[in-house]
Amino acid sequence: MRIHIKGGRLIDPANQIDGRHDLYLADGQVAAIDTAPDGFSADQVIDATDRIVIPGLVDLNARLREPGQEHKSTIASETRAAAAGGITTLCVQPDTDPIIDTPAVAELIHHRARQAGYARVVTLGALTVQLQGEHLSEMEELMREGGCIAVSNALQPLNNTLVYRRALEYAANFNLTVFIYANDPWLSNTGCAHEGAISTRLGLPGIPESAETVAVARDLMLIEQTGVRAHFMHLSCTQSIQKIARARHDNLPVSTDVAAHQLYLTEMDIGDFNSACHVIPPLRTRRDLDGLRAGLGKGTINAISSAHQPHDPDAKLAPFCETEPGISALETLLPLTLRLAEENVMSLSDAIARITHEPATILGIDGGRLGVGDRADVCIFDPDERWTVDYNTLASAGKNTPFLGWEMQGRVNQTLLAGESVYQVNL
Amino acid sequence: MKRQDIQCDSQGQLRHFLTIEGHKRETLTQILDTAENFVTVGNQPVKKVPLLRGKTIVNLFFESSTRTRTTFELAAKRLSADVLNVNISTSSTSKGESLLDMLHNLEAMHCDMFVVRHEQSGAAHFIAQHVVPHISIINAGDGRHAHPTQAMLDVFTIRKHKPDFTALRVAIVGDLMHSRVARSQIHALNTLGVPEIRAIGPCTLIPPYLEQMGVHVYHDVREGLKDVDVVIMLRLQRERMDGALLPSELEYFQTYGLTQEKLALAKPDAIVMHPGPINRGVEIESSVADGPQSVILEQVSNGIAVRMAVMSVVLGRKPSGEEGEA
CATH class of the missing domain: 3.40.50.1370 (Aspartate/ornithine carbamoyltransferase)
Incomplete structure (x- = not known):
């Protein structure tokens, strides 16, 4: 399939391109920019006039619920939703059921994703067996046989610091990046909302800022000691970002991402126990929101993730703390990121880098860039189209988003995965 | 809204x-x-x-x-x-x-x-x-x-004894962290125009940003009880001893428990309230709970x-x- 994407504004932050350029795709790769290669005859011409053409999005953190919770969603349903959101690579956590602590589970997920064909799915292997924080998993085999690109203990704590230290050392030994959810389980305890004015007023058990910052501080010391490359997932506190900034200044090999909803919502949005806003880590304060945005602007935060967690409706139908945390977020990742440029948090090109080139670099994979010879994962969107997040039109099986009813600007017109169209809006 | x-x-x-x-x-x-x-x-x-x-x-x-x-x-x-x-x-x-x-x-x-x-x-x-x-x-x-009906019966009881809410100083003492009663009382007293509500308790039992609900926080019970018209004692649940919130019931009683001696710091005609059930000798001394200033049974009726x-x-x-x- 040879495709000519014509007349669009190409933004490819990795190559510092932002301008009107034609793109020629062949054999799943970018064949040329601006001028067609010799003998190129397009099977299809995509008119991208007034559209923006960017690399397909790379999402660092999504749960697809398969295997184990197919009543919530499946790899097929969520990769299709990803395509509708312009996302071409999804990185999934090892906390599936069964857990990704053997190559077979990783292979199953990769296989199902290839079968579905909507997006590339990459997996994190479990850092410890059954994520229990006691025995190291067979990381080398997970990587070599299972194709896992990094390791993580997902949301499960590693209470034993000795095991933690050994796990980091062992991962470093195989040059594996460790994805970390910074959380001190003793401090977060049974909390379900940010410990602050709102949790006090509503009588909700709180998760203090220190649950994250204490863990970040501890983890940074261990990272320094072990020399492992680490990525902090969906940080929520300004204070964490300040600690990370210092560590980066000291040349520690750490990267970070923030979940898109943390850049728009605060504890205030819980209102009268709105369970759509029940998320882990919790929505924090306005000050944290501003701090996260500033961290993105300065580059302390490298990437924006969806932290996608689709749920069946029942999961959110209970008193606040009894509901399952998480937001269905694949289809709002792009417009929420674009809005940061609109609100002058950073340039459009920098914003796009945070969901393409930067996360691809963190994962150490190709993708997220559109130079000649790169994978032809492409997202074409209309930057002016406004649309309302609607229960009935979300492609994800999970409709659990606090953004229902929000007006978004910027809508995906077409998504290409390795040069094949995997999503096209009905015109 | x-x-x-x-x-x-x-x-x-x-x-x-x-x-x-x-x-x-x-x-x-x-x-x-x-x-x-x-x-x-x-x-x-x-x-x-x-x-x-x-x-x-x-x-x-x-x-x-x-x-x-x-x-x-x-x-x-x-x-x-x-x-x-x-x-x-x-x-x-x-x-x-x-x-x-x-x-x-x-x-x-x-x-x-x-x-x-x-x-x-x-x-x-x-x-x-x-x-x-x-x-x-x-x-x-x-x-x-x-626990809004509890708060309503509390303000009802207060009104019986002190008809003008706008002239009152009310102290709520104890485990405000876990208390739905206290939260509702604070809203009720504020809505009815009570000018000064004091929340008294150890740091471990006072939730953060409680001031934003319209109270003054005191950790020193003697300072907090000074010249108040109403003392509301909260129930201390035994399981709070397990969660490293307090060292012991005895120490709690000695520091925050309401005794005759501490009550004497309040106004002479101050009333003593408790949503029940009472832990005698933990948050309140029996002689105070059964004493002339107590309106605890009145609250029940x-x-x-x-x-x-x-x-x-x-x-x-x-x-x-x-x-x-x-």
Whole structure:
């Protein structure tokens, strides 16, 4: 399939391109920019006039619920939703059921994703067996046989610091990046909302800022000691970002991402126990929101993730703390990121880098860039189209988003995965 | 804004009673005034008024309670309503039937009001949001969030002794962190115009940013009790000793427990209150609990009148168009 994407504004932050350029795709790769290669005859011409053409999005953190919770969603349903959101690579956590602590589970997920064909799915292997924080998993085999690109203990704590230290050392030994959810389980305890004015007023058990910052501080010391490359997932506190900034200044090999909803919502949005806003880590304060945005602007935060967690409706139908945390977020990742440029948090090109080139670099994979010879994962969107997040039109099986009813600007017109169209809006 | 919407119907009449927060002073005063009329009902030979005849009220208790459930039951019966008591241990709901399924089953039995107690904050709001429109919800305590009828009976008791709320200094002492009663009291006292509310307790039992609810926080009980008109002691639950919140009951009693000596710091005519059940020798000395300044038993008897008032105001509202003839 040879495709000519014509007349669009190409933004490819990795190559510092932002301008009107034609793109020629062949054999799943970018064949040329601006001028067609010799003998190129397009099977299809995509008119991208007034559209923006960017690399397909790379999402660092999504749960697809398969295997184990197919009543919530499946790899097929969520990769299709990803395509509708312009996302071409999804990185999934090892906390599936069964857990990704053997190559077979990783292979199953990769296989199902290839079968579905909507997006590339990459997996994190479990850092410890059954994520229990006691025995190291067979990381080398997970990587070599299972194709896992990094390791993580997902949301499960590693209470034993000795095991933690050994796990980091062992991962470093195989040059594996460790994805970390910074959380001190003793401090977060049974909390379900940010410990602050709102949790006090509503009588909700709180998760203090220190649950994250204490863990970040501890983890940074261990990272320094072990020399492992680490990525902090969906940080929520300004204070964490300040600690990370210092560590980066000291040349520690750490990267970070923030979940898109943390850049728009605060504890205030819980209102009268709105369970759509029940998320882990919790929505924090306005000050944290501003701090996260500033961290993105300065580059302390490298990437924006969806932290996608689709749920069946029942999961959110209970008193606040009894509901399952998480937001269905694949289809709002792009417009929420674009809005940061609109609100002058950073340039459009920098914003796009945070969901393409930067996360691809963190994962150490190709993708997220559109130079000649790169994978032809492409997202074409209309930057002016406004649309309302609607229960009935979300492609994800999970409709659990606090953004229902929000007006978004910027809508995906077409998504290409390795040069094949995997999503096209009905015109 | 949304908070008021859910508690009131389109004509601004009280439809649910979930929290004190968001209600106007007039609404609270209306309930208190109505309660005055019901106080004497208990003294009559026939302890009944026919206001809610033909109405069915379900006491839906997901958390065990004897006192609160009993006073709600008595209140409903004295209003001539039919009462059904449903006690559900939360373990049974978590095992199988969801809260919503159970709710819809009860709805199908054509009831008019659910009085709900649940261990989770926000449970009453959740039920109010999902129940069919003709059923009213009264919150009889949800987690740490709210216990609005308890707060109403407390302010009712205060008004009996100190009629002018705008001249009062009120101290709430103890475990405010876990107390739904304290949260509702704070909202009620603020709404009724009490100029100074003091929250007194150790740091481990005072939730963060409590000041934003309109109180002054004191950690020194002696300083906090100085010249107050009302002392409200909160119940200290024994399980708080397990969570590293306090070292021991004895130390708590010695530091924050209300004794004659500490009470002497308050105004001479100060009243002492407690939502019960009392832990004698933990948060309060027996001689104070049973002493002349204590109005603790009065609170209990006022509880029936105030709950009658809340029920009659909620169920006695004129039907509004949106809800049909129910």
